[in-house]
Amino acid sequence: MEIIRWLLGRAVLFVNRVTWPSQGHRPPDHQVRVERELEGHALYQFRACPFCVKVRRALRRLNLPMELRDARTAGPHRRDLLEQGGQLKVPCLRIDQEDGSSRWIYESDDIIAYLQGRFPLTD
Numbered sequence: 001m002e003i004i005r006w007l008l009g010r011a012v013l014f015v016n017r018v019t020w021p022s023q024g025h026r027p028p029d030h031q032v033r034v035e036r037e038l039e040g041h042a043l044y045q046f047r048a049c050p051f052c053v054k055v056r057r058a059l060r061r062l063n064l065p066m067e068l069r070d071a072r073t074a075g076p077h078r079r080d081l082l083e084q085g086g087q088l089k090v091p092c093l094r095i096d097q098e099d100g101s102s103r104w105i106y107e108s109d110d111i112i113a114y115l116q117g118r119f120p121l122t123d
C-alpha cells in the first residue's frame with residue numbers, strides 16, 4: 001500500500017511539473033504590496049499531496065510567492081498544524097493576524113477561494 005501511495009505521489013509530481021502553469025502578472029507596485037501582505041501567510045503541506053499541488057498551482061497562477069511549510073515530517077510545523085490548527089490535514093493556510101491570533105483555513109477549494117478573493121491579479 002505504501003509503495004502504491006509513493007508511486008501515485010511521483011505521478012502527481014511528474015504531471016504537475018510538465019503542466020506547470022504560467023505565472024500571473026501584476027503591475028510592479030501592486031506586486032510589492034501583495035508580497036508585503038503575504039508575509040503573514042504560510043501554507044502547510046505535503047510535497048506530493050494532490051490537494052497541495054492544486055493549491056501550489058493556484059499560488060503560481062496568482063503570482064503569490066508564499067512560504068511553504070512541510071507538515072509531513074515530525075517537527076514544529078507538523079506540531080503547530082495539529083495543536084493550533086486543530087487537524088493534521090493538508091493543505092492548510094495559516095494567516096497570522098494583527099491581534100496576534102492566527103486563522104487556519106483547511107480545504108483546498110476554500111484556500112483557493114480565499115486567495116483569489118484577497119489577491120486578485122487585477123486591482
Ligand SMILES: N[C@@H](CCC(=O)N[C@@H](CS)C(=O)NCC(=O)O)C(=O)O
Nearest residue numbers: 049050051088089090091107108109
Ligand atoms: N478535501 C480536502 C482533502 C485533503 C486531504 O485529504 N489531504 C490528505 C493528504 S493528500 C491529508 O491531509 N490526509 C490526512 C488526514 O486526513 O488525516 C482538500 O481538498 O483539501
